[in-house]
Amino acid sequence: MTIPVRLRVNHAPHQHDIEPRVLLVHYLRDVCGLTGTHVGCETGICGACTVLVNGKAVKSCTMFAVQADGFEVTTIEGLAANGVLHPVQQGFWECHGLQCGYCTPGMIMAVVHLLAQQKAPTRGQIASGLRGNLCRCTGYTHIIDAVSYAASHATEAGHV
Amino acid sequence: MSDATPYVGRAMKRVEDPRLIQGLGTYTDDLKLAGLMHACILRSPHAHARIRRIETSAAKAIPGVVAFSPAPTSTMHAAPCRARRPFRI
Numbered sequence: 001m002t003i004p005v006r007l008r009v010n011h012a013p014h015q016h017d018i019e020p021r022v023l024l025v026h027y028l029r030d031v032c033g034l035t036g037t038h039v040g041c042e043t044g045i046c047g048a049c050t051v052l053v054n055g056k057a058v059k060s061c062t063m064f065a066v067q068a069d070g071f072e073v074t075t076i077e078g079l080a081a082n083g084v085l086h087p088v089q090q091g092f093w094e095c096h097g098l099q100c101g102y103c104t105p106g107m108i109m110a111v112v113h114l115l116a117q118q119k120a121p122t123r124g125q126i127a128s129g130l131r132g133n134l135c136r137c138t139g140y141t142h143i144i145d146a147v148s149y150a151a152s153h154a155t156e157a158g159h160v
Numbered sequence: 161m162s163d164a165t166p167y168v169g170r171a172m173k174r175v176e177d178p179r180l181i182q183g184l185g186t187y188t189d190d191l192k193l194a195g196l197m198h199a200c201i202l203r204s205p206h207a208h209a210r211i212r213r214i215e216t217s218a219a220k221a222i223p224g225v226v227a228f229s230p231a232p233t234s235t236m237h238a239a240p241c242r243a244r245r246p247f248r249i
Contacts, residue, residue, distance in 0.1 A: 035190035036183015076183035089181040093173060101180030102187060 005069045009034065010078025020066050024058075025049040027065035028075060036076040036105050040134070047133030050106035051075050057113035059106075059132070076105035079112070088112055088150040097146030099137040107133050111147050120151055197226055 002017040009032055016031055028034045028051065040048030042061050049060040052074035079086040088111045091097065098104040107130065114121065114129035121129065126147045127140065135143060179185055204211065216228040 029190075034183070035187075036185075038187070039189060076181075080182055085178075085181070092181050093177045096171070096174070098177065098180055101177075101185050104180055105183050108181065 003066050005066050007068050007070060008072045010074060011072075018065055020064060022065045023061050024051070024053075024063040024065045024068055024073070025060035027068075028060060028073070031065075034075050034077050038102055038105060040103065040106070045134065046103070046106075047110060047130075048103050048106040050109045050133065052109055052113060055113070055116065057110045074109070076108060079108065086112070087154040088115065088147070090153065091146040091148075091150035092143075095142055095145040095149050097138060097143045103133060103135045107135065107143060111150065114147070115151055115154055119154070121147070123148065 001019065003020050004015070004017050005027075006013070006015045008014065009028065014032060016027075018027060018031065022031075025037055025039055028037050029039070037051055037060060038048040039061060040046035044059050044062045047059060050057050051060045052058070053060075053063070053068060054071050055074075079089060085093070086108075088108050092104060092108060097107070110130060110133050111126075114126070118125055118129070123144050126144045130140070130143065130147075214230045216230065219225060219228050
């Protein structure tokens with residue numbers, strides 16, 4: 001049995017007939033071909049699959065694709081605008097906020113949501129805001145540096 | 161040390177980061193090859209149990225299932241990594 005789903009991914013309209021059991025992360029990766037969103041634990045713990053759904057950070061392994069019907073989804077591929085990195089992406093690059101990069105797309109999307117809510121978070125608020133995202137190699141100090149950098153450079157217009 | 165030193169004593173931006181922070185990395189899970197099949201590992205729900213028999217007929221009857229590799233066969237191909245000699249520091 002399939003169910004029609006219509007949504008926008010990175011501003012582009014998508015329409016597919018999919019099984020209702022398909023998770024949003026698998027829809028994005030396997031149907032839309034957007035493999036920047038990663039599957040880490042498939043249990044909602046690690047946050048590697050974090051995307052924005054109508055601007056809110058969502059772990060896309062905890063949501064069925066059909067539940068996103070009618071919504072606007074933003075993935076890591078949709079963050080840079082016209083070839084210009086998003087301040088959060090820039091911050092991760094400048095501050096060595098990644099090593100293997102596997103958790104990074106989820107981290108970045110969670111940070112975009114965090115900074116939309118708190119323009120100038122303290123280091124403690126950043127750590128709290130990222131408690132749903134696990135990194136196994138960089139360590140969190142540089143990631144918090146990256147978020148602080150992004151917060152102080154997030155004045156550019158035109159980003160999510 | 162000279163100020164003209166291009167690398168020593170300076171933070172270097174990593175060349176691989178632009179693709180990794182834009183979701184353009186290619187990890188094993190991102191690869192799609194012709195004839196690619198997927199495997200999953202079924203672990204025992206019982207701690208420290210002895211496996212006496214594995215009944216595979218029901219699993220093999222599921223459409224799309226190609227093969228079932230019971231533990232003794234799997235361990236032949238996935239032996240633990242052993243150091244060639246004890247480490248000495």
